[in-house]
Amino acid sequence: MAAQTTHNAGDAHDGNPVAEAAEAVHGHEVPAGTTEVAAHGGEGGGLPQFRMEYWGGQIIWLLIIFAVLYALLAKVFVPRLRKIQDTRAQTIAEAVEQARTVQAEADAQAKAAQAELEDARAQARRLAADAKAKAQAEMAASQAAEDQRLNAELEQAEARIRGLRDQAMSNVRGIAADTAEAMVAKLTGQAPSRADIDAALAGRTTEGAA
């Protein structure tokens, strides 16, 4: 220490203006061998950091403080923080896993529901198709029956019309025969035989029909 101080005092005038100015202010030389802190102010020349008499103490104190700090961090705080981070990572992983399971379950359920829906839809479609077919068949059957009934009625009506016409025709024949007989009687004065009239009518009718 003494040697260092002597050395520092020795090169006080090394041309550093700051140091010299500071020295001028303080205006005293440090006696060799002193460790008096009050004598600060640049007697070492240059930066105060290069005054070696404080290096030893700073280094030892730094090592002690660093060692204590390192021990506290390494043994107490880092494991604590590591643990909480690991716990968090694990919690998150678990939650994600759980969410994934739930998601898979939900997916399966959704798939099942979808399938069920498909089934129901197909069934409904089939039911609708069946109902439609049945209705069509029923409609066709009832239409056929109705057609048949109408046809029968039509035939019946036609038959009646034919009967009435035939009857009317025979009445017309009678009337014609009577008329012809009356006309012949009036014209000739003698009544024609029924057979002649019939023959004449038959010829006419055949002619008229032809």
Add this chain to the structure above:
Amino acid sequence: MADPMHQFEVQKIVDLPDFSIPGVGVIDMAFTNSTLAMTLAAGAIVAFMAVSTAKVSVVPGRLQAMGEGAFSYIDNLTTSIIGHEGRKFFPFIFTLFLFILAMNILGLFLVFTATSQLAVTATLAIMTILLVLIVGFARNGASMYKLFVPAGVPWYMLLLVTPIEFISFLLRPATLALRLFGNMLGGHVALKVFAGFIISLGGLAAGGGLGLLGIPGAAVSLGGVVALTALEFLVAFLQAFVFAVLTCVYLNDVVNLGHHH
């Protein structure tokens, strides 16, 4: 103007008895403002960790989320750089990151920044490199030379590459220490200088007359201090992060020596 270097003076708070290490010399174990800053930083980390992990729950509260955020941030960093073996080194890298970050940030609130002391950054850097060396030799033994002999490089290139790799390896502790030290030192000096401008220009303005021109200058300096403070918060985080990343990279070099994962 106040001396911008004054803030880096180590001052004794409680004088504790010296002790001597044989072969090294007498160590002044006084409790200094540097020690206090380191203790406060470590204490703040422990307090923060204790509070944020006091009632751990799966759904984190605000503080727990912050603690876990820092944890996961560095955890992902180590795992992505070193691979699955990164977990072994995680407590060291996490401690390093938090400690440097706490010292950097406390330096922005208090009057002393422990990471602006080269003694501190050099110790951290040498600690890291020693860990790299110990892990490297424990895992690889004599095949540690592969660190300087990249696979798949033709022999005539090795003549060039090997010395470069070796020198860059030797420079690692120096760059680690100086990067953090330089950033913290420069930032705090710049802050102090700008803040000093405010005072001196303000004093000029108090004199009246032409000195009133000092007011806009002081205002600009104030703006500069505000902007620099914001920048320093970024640097405080960034340097802690860079230190942690480089530690991971250096550890990865020896953990996964000779095979790319």
